[in-house]
Amino acid sequence: MSAASRPNAPRLEPFRLRGANFNLLVLRLLDHRAEAVVPALGDQFRRAPGFLRFAPIVIGLDDIGARPEEVDFAALVQGLRAIEIVPVGTTGGTPEMRNAAMGAGLPPLRVAGGKESDVPLAEPVAAPAAPAPMPEAAPPPAAPDPQPQGLVRPAMLVDQPVRAGTRIWAQGTDLIVIGTVNPGAEVIADGNIHVYGRLLGRAIAGGQAEMGARVFATHFDPELVSIAGYYAVREGLGDAPIGKAVMARLVGEHMRFDPLA
Numbered sequence: 001m002s003a004a005s006r007p008n009a010p011r012l013e014p015f016r017l018r019g020a021n022f023n024l025l026v027l028r029l030l031d032h033r034a035e036a037v038v039p040a041l042g043d044q045f046r047r048a049p050g051f052l053r054f055a056p057i058v059i060g061l062d063d064i065g066a067r068p069e070e071v072d073f074a075a076l077v078q079g080l081r082a083i084e085i086v087p088v089g090t091t092g093g094t095p096e097m098r099n100a101a102m103g104a105g106l107p108p109l110r111v112a113g114g115k116e117s118d119v120p121l122a123e124p125v126a127a128p129a130a131p132a133p134m135p136e137a138a139p140p141p142a143a144p145d146p147q148p149q150g151l152v153r154p155a156m157l158v159d160q161p162v163r164a165g166t167r168i169w170a171q172g173t174d175l176i177v178i179g180t181v182n183p184g185a186e187v188i189a190d191g192n193i194h195v196y197g198r199l200l201g202r203a204i205a206g207g208q209a210e211m212g213a214r215v216f217a218t219h220f221d222p223e224l225v226s227i228a229g230y231y232a233v234r235e236g237l238g239d240a241p242i243g244k245a246v247m248a249r250l251v252g253e254h255m256r257f258d259p260l261a
Contacts (some may be wrong), residue, residue, distance in 0.1 A: 013117065020022040025058070025229060026058045027058070027234070028063050029059060029064050029076055030063050032065070032066040032070060034072055034075040037076065037079070038076070038080060038082070038083065038164060041080070041083060041085070053084045053085075054086060055085060056087075057086065057088065058085045058088060058090065059087055059090045059136060060093075060097065061091065061092045061101070062092035062093060063172050064097065065081040068097045068099070069100070071101075073106060074103075075156075081103060082152060086191035088109070090108050091108070091109055102143045103124050106173070122191045142231070155170070155191075155260070156170035156173055157178070157238055158177045158178065158179070159179065160178075161179040161181075161182060161197070162177060162179065162180070162201065163182055163185060164184030164185055165184055166185045167186040167187075168185075168188065168191070169207075170190065170193075170208075171190060172190050173190060174189055174192045174193070175187055175188070175189035175191070175192075175194070176196070177194065177196065177197065178196045178197065179197045180198040181199050181222075182200055183193055183200045183201055183223060184223075185200075186201060187201065187203050187258065188204040188205070189204070189206075190204070190208045192214050192215070193214075193215065193216065194220055195219075196217075197216065197219065198217075198218075199221060199222050200222065200223070202222060202224040202225075202226075203224070203225050203226070203248075204224075204225075205226065205227050205228075206227045206250075209228050209229060210228055211227070211228045213228060215227065215247070216246070216260070218244035218245045218260075219244070219245070220240065220241065220242060220245065220248075221242050221244065222234065225237075225248065225255070228250060228251060230246040230253060232255050237257065238257075239257075240257035245256065245259065245260040246259060247260055
């Protein structure tokens with residue numbers, strides 16, 4: 001007789017729930033019309049095949065200037081799924097706009113560690129009495145320059161080429177690749193990306209909306225490069241020094257490509 005069929009056998013739990021944090025891209029809607037947003041996204045993704053395919057995204061509502069009843073969230077969800085993007089919820093926006101999105105199956109999501117503007121705050125608590133002053137101590141030594149905000153792990157090191165169809169994600173840290181990132185490959189980091197070789201695939205840095213993240217490559221010829229959600233495909237690299245050593249960075253909301261001596 002198996003343990004599961006014994007009368008007094010302990011009952012196994014069918015599931016467990018636990019909290020977890022995930023890094024998700026936010027699609028900020030600057031136009032509320034699905035017929036404008038979906039074709040524009042599809043056109044961009046055709047220039048970089050595989051980018052964001054089946055990726056879960058959050059829809060940002062803060063920049064919508066329309067009234068909730070003017071936004072067809074059901075059509076937006078259907079259109080995004082048709083181009084193989086998976087909307088999972090919303091962020092920002094008014095309570096009325098969030099309620100309209102919920103009607104299309106898009107629940108409001110809260111940023112980890114943050115709070116929505118309309119969530120009531122806890123009652124203030126009296127501050128504890130200040131401790132007795134301690135004797136002055138020598139000042140601590142100067143701390144080194146910090147990593148980009150939120151990065152606490154050592155850099156991830158990949159010491160072999162990244163093949164087509166491979167996706168590597170350095171969560172909460174920088175990514176260092178020693179070798180070629182081939183066409184069709186995707187390297188992602190919440191911090192900076194360093195490619196000591198040919199960058200021919202897609203490089204996505206600043207995954208935690210870190211505007212100061214950068215992409216370095218000794219041979220810069222990517223299909224797509226993205227920093228903190230701002231991206232450029234191969235045809236949009238402008239006067240970037242293709243085939244040279246390059247540092248890509250953001251200046252405001254514009255991407256700049258600086259040659260490395």
